[in-house]
Structures are given as structure tokens and as C-alpha cells.
Amino acid sequence: MITMRILVTGGLGFIGSHFCRHILSKHPDYELINLDKMGIGANPASLQDIQDNPNYRFIKGDICNIPLLHKTVSQVDAVVNFAAETHVDRSISDPYAFVQNNTIGTYTVLDAVRKHNMRARMVQVSTDEVYGTAVQGSFTERDPPSPSNPYSASKAAADMFVLSYFKTYKLNVSITRCTNNFGEYQLPEKLIPKTIIRALKDLSIPVYGTGTNIRDWIYVQDHCAAVATVLEKGVAGEIYNVSAGNEVTNIEIVKKILGFLDKPESLITFVEDRPGHDVRYSLDSSKLQSQLGWRPEFSFKDALESTVKWYLENERWWSPFATRDVLSSTPWKASVSR
Numbered sequence: 059m060i061t062m063r064i065l066v067t068g069g070l071g072f073i074g075s076h077f078c079r080h081i082l083s084k085h086p087d088y089e090l091i092n093l094d095k096m097g098i099g100a101n102p103a104s105l106q107d108i109q110d111n112p113n114y115r116f117i118k119g120d121i122c123n124i125p126l127l128h129k130t131v132s133q134v135d136a137v138v139n140f141a142a143e144t145h146v147d148r149s150i151s152d153p154y155a156f157v158q159n160n161t162i163g164t165y166t167v168l169d170a171v172r173k174h175n176m177r178a179r180m181v182q183v184s185t186d187e188v189y190g191t192a193v194q195g196s197f198t199e200r201d202p203p204s205p206s207n208p209y210s211a212s213k214a215a216a217d218m219f220v221l222s223y224f225k226t227y228k229l230n231v232s233i234t235r236c237t238n239n240f241g242e243y244q245l246p247e248k249l250i251p252k253t254i255i256r257a258l259k260d261l262s263i264p265v266y267g268t269g270t271n272i273r274d275w276i277y278v279q280d281h282c283a284a285v286a287t288v289l290e291k292g293v294a295g296e297i298y299n300v301s302a303g304n305e306v307t308n309i310e311i312v313k314k315i316l317g318f319l320d321k322p323e324s325l326i327t328f329v330e331d332r333p334g335h336d337v338r339y340s341l342d343s344s345k346l347q348s349q350l351g352w353r354p355e356f357s358f359k360d361a362l363e364s365t366v367k368w369y370l371e372n373e374r375w376w377s378p379f380a381t382r383d384v385l386s387s388t389p390w391k392a393s394v395s396r
């Protein structure tokens with residue numbers, strides 16, 4: 059018997075696809091609708107293993123499509139909004155797509171819940187990037203947003219709509235803000251897969267600026283477990299930071315990957331830094347840990363090593379995406395006409 063129906067948006071993307079698999083494997087009594095517009099980042103091949111599951115249904119659609127959202131939201135008990143444009147570099151060359159999909163898209167989801175299913179529980183999947191650079195210490199949920207680029211600004215604006223819908227309409231909605239994810243099925247434009255793929259092809263590895271920017275890494279499966287915890291136990295109107303305490307400079311990550319692949323560090327080339335590049339991200343996730351009982355389970359080193367192995371063994375998955383544009387050294391310079 060089905061006990062819960064969940065709408066996952068953006069479930070063909072990197073994290074959304076892991077989340078769909080996570081939910082269906084942990085809860086055989088849940089039904090899941092995955093609504094994804096099949097934009098950049100989407101790959102149906104990432105969910106081949108569950109596409110015949112009777113509790114899984116895919117709808118090709120845009121979260122900005124109001125009638126579609128209204129109809130779909132009215133059929134479920136919960137909504138988890140992953141759908142977004144996600145690549146900071148692309149947000150610098152094409153900010154419009156980020157405002158449209160991330161801010162207006164989230165508003166459309168919220169409004170569909172308000173008008174058609176006030177009983178639904180909702181989780182908005184946000185990002186640590188809304189806080190901007192962490193000069194000292196680690197951000198808590200009480201720190202104000204201070205975004206540095208169009209991507210993080212569009213996500214911060216979406217968060218403001220979420221909080222306003224809680225305060226004004228009493229929507230049962232919480233926000234998660236997670237640090238940088240890594241793992242299997244991540245699009246080659248992001249740092250870790252790009253480094254692996256370029257190293258495998260013996261191409262130079264572009265590192266922005268001096269490579270000293272720090273990211274707080276988390277394995278994607280730990281993030282999915284955190285979102286599931288917030289969906290189940292989170293308090294409406296609350297924000298939950300998600301992090302695993304793995305602060306590493308970009309140059310260290312690149313060197314670790316080259317080490318796993320037995321490739322020379324001479325492949326590293328320092329390239330022009332991207333504009334508005336945050337120096338350090340760091341989150342305090344003690345609220346999620348102490349109040350809801352979530353803990354990261356995976357060791358950074360083991361998860362990174364198994365991710366590298368996965369890319370070695372799954373060239374058929376990533377090769378259609380490994381184009382010159384995607385692997386470019388300075389993607390934010392790409393011109394977009396609109």
C-alpha cells in the first residue's frame with residue numbers, strides 16, 4: 059500500500075537522481091513523481107535502474123509551467139524542489155536563466171502548494187553559496203544571505219520567497235542549505251568530474267586563480283539522507299545547514315585526483331580566476347545533527363576514491379557530455395545571446 063506520494067523536481071539532475079533512488083530504496087511504500095524539464099544537467103541514463111519501478115513516474119515538464127504544477131502538486135503529499143540551473147560559471151554568462159528557473163520557478167512551486175495543496179510538506183533544496191564567502195568560522199542558519207554571483211543570488215531570492223510563504227500563508231516548508239556535493243552522475247562541467255575526465259584524456263587541468271579557494275565537500279548520498287531527514291522531521295519555517303566538515307582547497311582536490319589516477323601534477327595549469335569567486339565556504343550543521351539526528355556517514359577519502367573509480371568505469375555515461383564547451387577552462391566567458 060502506498061503511504062506517501064512525493065513530487066521531486068529536477069530529479070534527472072545529479073543530486074535529484076540520487077535522491078529518487080534513495081527514497082525508492084528506503085521506502086517501498088512511497089510513490090515518487092519526478093518532474094524535470096530535461097535541461098542542462100539532466101540525464102535520463104542516471105535513473106535507468108529505477109525507470110521500471112512501479113512506484114516511479116517521470117513527467118517531462120518545467121516548474122514554471124503553472125497549470126502543470128497545479129495539477130501535479132494536487133496529487134502528492136510532499137514536494138522536494140531540486141530543480142535549478144546550478145553552474146556558477148554559466149550564471150555569469152547567462153544570469154537570466156537563473157532568475158527564471160531558480161527564483162520564478164521556486165515561486166511557482168510555492169504558489170501551486172498554496173493554491174492547491176496546503177496539506178503538502180515541502181523542502182526547498184538551497185545552497186551554502188547564499189551565505190557568500192566565510193572569512194572566519196562557519197556560517198550558521200542565523201547568518202544573513204550575502205550572495206556573490208547570479209547563481210547564489212537567484213537561490214537566495216528563492217529562499218526569501220520560501221520564508222515569506224511560511225510567514226504569510228503558513229506553508230509547511232523547510233529549507234536545506236548544503237555545501238559542495240560530489241559523487242557519481244555529476245555533470246562533467248563541475249570541478250571533480252572535469253578534473254577526472256581531463257586527466258584521463260591527458261589534457262591540462264585548469265585551476266582558477268591560485269587554487270587556494272576552499273570548498274566544504276560532502277558526498278552526495280549524505281546530502282540526500284539529510285534532505286530526507288528534513289522532509290520527515292524538519293520544522294516548518296526552519297533552515298537546516300548540511301555539511302560534513304571536509305574543507306579542502308581546490309588545488310588539493312585536483313592533486314588528490316591526479317594521485318588516484320597516477321597522473322603527473324605537471325598537468326595543472328592556473329587560469330584566470332572567475333569573477334566574484336568566493337574564497338571559502340564553510341557551514342556549521344550542528345542544528346541538523348542535534349535537532350534532527352542526521353550525521354554524515356561517508357569518509358571523504360573513500361567516497362572521493364570510489365567516485366574517481368566510477369568515472370573510470372562509466373565513460374558511456376559521461377562521454378556525450380564531455381564536449382569542448384563543457385570542459386572549457388573559462389566557461390563564464392562563453393557568450394550567450396538572448
Ligand SMILES: NC(=O)c1ccc[n+]([C@@H]2O[C@H](COP(=O)([O-])OP(=O)(O)OC[C@H]3O[C@@H](n4cnc5c(N)ncnc54)[C@H](O)[C@@H]3O)[C@@H](O)[C@H]2O)c1
Pocket residue numbers: 067068069070071072073074093094095096097098099100101119120121122139140141142143144145159163183184185186213235236237238239240245
Ligand atoms: N551540486 C551541488 O554541489 C549543490 C550543493 C548545494 C545545493 N545544490 C542544489 O541542489 C539542487 C540540485 O543540484 P544539482 O547539482 O543536482 O543540479 P543539476 O544541474 O545536476 O540538475 C538540475 C536539474 O534540474 C532540472 N531543471 C532545471 N530547471 C528546471 C525547471 N525550470 N523545471 C524542471 N526541471 C528543471 C534540470 O533539467 C536538471 O535535471 C539545486 O537546487 C542546487 O542549487 C547543489
